[in-house]
Amino acid sequence: MMLAHVGEPLAPHDLWSAWHADPLTLGGLILAAVVYQRGRSTNRAAEGWRPWCFGLGLVALAIALLSPVDALGGVLASAHMVQHLLLTLVAAPLLAVSAPGGTLLRGSPPAVRRAFPRWRRRLRLATGVRALRHPGPAWLLHVGALWAWHAGALYDAALEHPAIHALEHATFLATGVLFWRTVVGVRAARVPAGLGVLLLFGMAMSSALLSLLLTFAQSPWYSGYATTTQAWGLDPLADQHLAGAIMWIPAGMIHVVVALGLLMAWIRGTEDGEAPAAPVVTGLVDADAGQTRTRGR
Template sequence: MLPLLVALVTQVSAHEIEIAGPQNTSELLRAWTFEPGVIIPIVASAVLYSLGVFRLRRASPKSVRKSNIVYFALGWAALVLALVSPVHAWGSVLFSAHMTQHELLMLAAAPLLVLGRPVVPFLWALPRSWAITLARWSKVGAWETTWRTISNPVVAWIIHAVVLWAWHAPALFEATLENESIHALQHASFLFSALLFWWAVIHGRKRALGFGLAVLYMFTTALHSGLLGALLTFANSVWYPGYAERTAAWGLTPLEDQQIGGLIMWIPAGLVYIAAGLALFAGWLRESEMRARTFELAVTSGANSAEHNSAIERFS
């Protein structure tokens, strides 16, 4: 996903975001965004993943689970929905649509792509010499240290929280409405921080986290993101005046639009974090039960072995 992030950061539109944007449903349905800086890496990621999966499964049919392929496909579709579909253009008119776009990136695309485990297929899609070079670079001291630091669950949680809150500061958010490059940087940082967060929670728990802390990080994320959503919902004033002249075409006042956006961040997004936390909690219970059974079998096996040896000694 790195090429996609780089493209999102570096793309510079030939024009500033159009203030008018789609003014009705008919215009909205035609408002697809085909920025080369987004389309090319999105298409390339699909091609690389497909080629990598093909090569992996040809080498070993069971090397890639079908569930991983489904997860990646759904995550890829969420990226298209957020960055290419009319949702993107709608976000320049309504704050609530902008929030929907952000939640698609952070709560749909990011976790699904992480569950899809795309790194190995991507490497298998590359020429062997390139893959070997990348593998060597990943072991270079500075890179390895940096990755270990930012992928630490606590650090990943902090990065995700800081990125979320910082970009909703009025000055920064208003800047995204006026400059496409800043807007692209916002999306890239949302996607990167979310990928990092979900990777640390889903895969990092096997290394240094454990189910218990993973559940804690998920629920605390639901709390702080829900707080931001609640602040937006119950605010008595408009945080982002840039939308003031854009919402009327859709029958909303700027404050109503902001309240809907806050509710989207607060309720649906919070439910996603809570559902993920409950899934991790269920996994924690299953793991505890398996450990208990393993211990019980070990004890029973040891007891049976002792009885067997005792019987042999009596009759020998």
């Protein structure tokens, strides 16, 4: 289904007909699912939690980008904030936990698999690309994307121009995956649990500060919502305050829950006199993968 009145702001009675099938987004999600499934069929070592996390990550992307959430984000800042949180706090960590790179490569055409080592060598020669594997730059990029895209000029430009809006979403997702990879990614990529807690604390504080500024602002930041919120029973400033509250409370809860899980893993590892235990989700993933490899021998 498509938006009922193309070119007009979304009205409440059109909400449930506001699904859309953007060819690029829908095609990309389907292609990723097909390639991943092909990769799984050649190697079952990725069984356990990883495929579920990858699938749920794709579902989160579909909800954020193809469902009425996307259309509603064009008329309400609060809905746009929900879309941002789906990208950064649901889809990004799920994709980071799933670590789909190897499975996607196995499912890719032979030409892509043959060319991949050459591309990887070229990327390794690029100092800037190598730096993205470190937690500091990954954290800074994600925080920078969060603040930059919520500045008035860029935010309004994203509302007005679909290409800039797509770039905004791609930036949130890419920097989000980079950040969450260092915190809850596979064992070889993630940082020690103690450092992960610090990174999450810094991210939570940055997000909380931005949300407080949005929530307690005395005037609207975004001109793009000046005439679109009334049909939904909100004035632009109240809508912005609601967006700030959505960023503040649900996002803060996710950061706190993951940080507590890492902290508990860190404490258990310290009490046992061993290296810090893996985060709960990725620990289960690693265990399931190990059991699968054992059964396959």
